Amino acid sequence: MTILSAMIESAVLGLAKKPFVITGTKGAGYVLSVTPQSGYAVNGATAYQWTRDGVDIAGQTAATYTQLASDRGLAIDCRVTGLAYVVPGVKVPASSPSAPTSVVASPGDTSVMVTCGAPADIGGAAIESYQANAYKVSDGSLVGSVVGSSSPLTITGLANDVPVYVTVAAKNTAVAAYGAQSAPSNAVKPKPKQVLQVATRCSYPTTRSYTQIQSRVEMTAMDTLFTGLQVGFENSYSRLETANPSTATIRAAIEFPIGSGVLQHFQFSGAVRGVMASGGKILSDALNLTAPIPFGSKFWMWIYGDSGAGGQLCMTRGSSVNWTRDFTHDMTYGSTVNSSTTSIDYMDASPAARAALSDNVIWLGTGFGLKPTCLIAPTSRRNSVALLGDSRSAPESGDISKTPDLLVGPLERVFGIANAFINLSESNDRMEYFTSSSSWDKRKAYLQYCAGIANGLGTNDAPASDASSIITKEQAFLAHPSIAGKRIAGVTLPNRTSSTDQWTTIAGQSLAGGGAPAVAALNAWRKSASAYAKMVDLFAAVCDAGTGFFKVLPSARSITVSTTAGSSTVAVSGGAVSASDSDHMIYIPGAGASGGNLLMLASYVNANTLSLKGVPGGSAGTAGTAVTNVTAFMGCQEFTIDGLHESFGSGPAYAALAESSSFVEA
Incomplete structure (x- = not known):
């Protein structure tokens, strides 16, 4: 006989009108099953225990039970726990979305x-x-x-x-x-669209480097980038606009979002690689992105360059060492040796392969990665600025390979937050070079892509000028046809100084190189000149008003230290240190590579110990040479234009001057 329901067999099975019902054929050898009735369901917590005349049957904890001959004449029940009851409900209506x-x-x-x-x-x-x-x-x-x-x-x-x-x-x-x-x-x-610079961190190459190199540059979109993007490169370097003697090959691609591994490649005359003749330049075909990069967003520009067998690539500063890789700090991490070799192009690798490359941070002076000279597109924004300065603003400062999106020097630090920019600065540059017939010709061509100009020139004009002649040079600069119609920002200039104690005291400084009277006259004239739409008083931010020397950190001082070659630890034997010394510069004579001087960030360990590191919060640095009980300078170069602490972006002076909105669009 078939058991059809718990109600029929209630006398035997004891589950009449219960949530579960036992079904199956009664008799030894037949299988009984427990199933939920309508409205009930099993779940992960549901458990079964079969019983014989109310006593648990060992091991019988499944939803089925096979009857035995010994069960004859006895009541077989099943205890079920952990039930789920399904209550008929209503459909919850959808609502309008929240705000985008x-x-x-x-x-x-x-x-x-x-x-x-x-x-x-x-x-x-x-x-x-x-x-x-x-x-x-x-x-x-x-x-x-x-x-x-x-x-x-x-x-x-x-x-x-x-x-x-x-x-x-x-x-x-x-x-x-x-x-x-x-x-x-x-x-x-x-506004009507113009083809202008649309991102940060572009610059004219300053000095030469070597055969093959790869870089990844973190840039900021200063308009929403979508269509018509063109990237440009130069095969000359800017001091005398000297041509690279070799032909150069360039590749470039944009990665957005950062870390997505999806590269959108520029083409040059329809090819993925562009070729520049000696002394030439190149501008890519227009690139239309698959999705926009919103204004203010960061993205990566991947660049590969090869100047041919034994040639020199005029994109970056270099030295005689081979290049290495730096993924954490975004520049100077992919190249081959300084010789005729097969090109290595990491842009062809998979995202996983690129991410797996070694991370070796480049220290000062060993070279930096490629950067574009321009990234332009049709835009209605007028927030693009050409930065004109000398070595204090040039994009060759040693810390450029240290920190992603680092803005180098006073001009980038002040104007680079709110403006797209092309840094055209170069060591030893001056206003009289700009107005001469040849030494700025190549760089002047990039002024067409900038709605404004920031003028930080003048320091190198000053030693050969008196108070009146330097103003004449300034007036000639402002009247030059290449800057006609552009909004111009001026920057007051600090004096050149030397120091016997690494700028840890004002008393240890003296004027250097001459030109202080001319600088004073130029600063006063600039602040009153109607030609400037904006004036940045850098002198007041970094110089002591009474002496004209650079300000110093109140805690700056000399201490006595020892180092071990290859160690990141500095032992302090004279003068205690404290937690407030962390992320400030320390200068240790003779502790650098090959006995050179060491200038690095310090980090507090205890009252008698410091550690060295390359960037704030970054990886450890090491001494190159052992020294014992030498006089070092803690908290040095805090306000100097060439000082690295401000260049790391953690110093207060430039931060106080930085634009939060573009003076060009004011």
């Missing part, structure tokens, strides 16, 4: 392009469309709107030169109404 996130506006010609992120809460149904509205900054009136299925959206029909902001709302497939409006975007001013 990360809304960024970028100006166009009578238009605004807006990018946004998806709402944090899509309301329970797929996003169907976005609506972007543009409002006048002056009175909040609605001046334009657009609906689209995805970011980016472009609102057209706007008036040029009228500032607007944008909000965005999203709608899903379940609810007819749009959801909450986003927070207002940044304000922008539509």
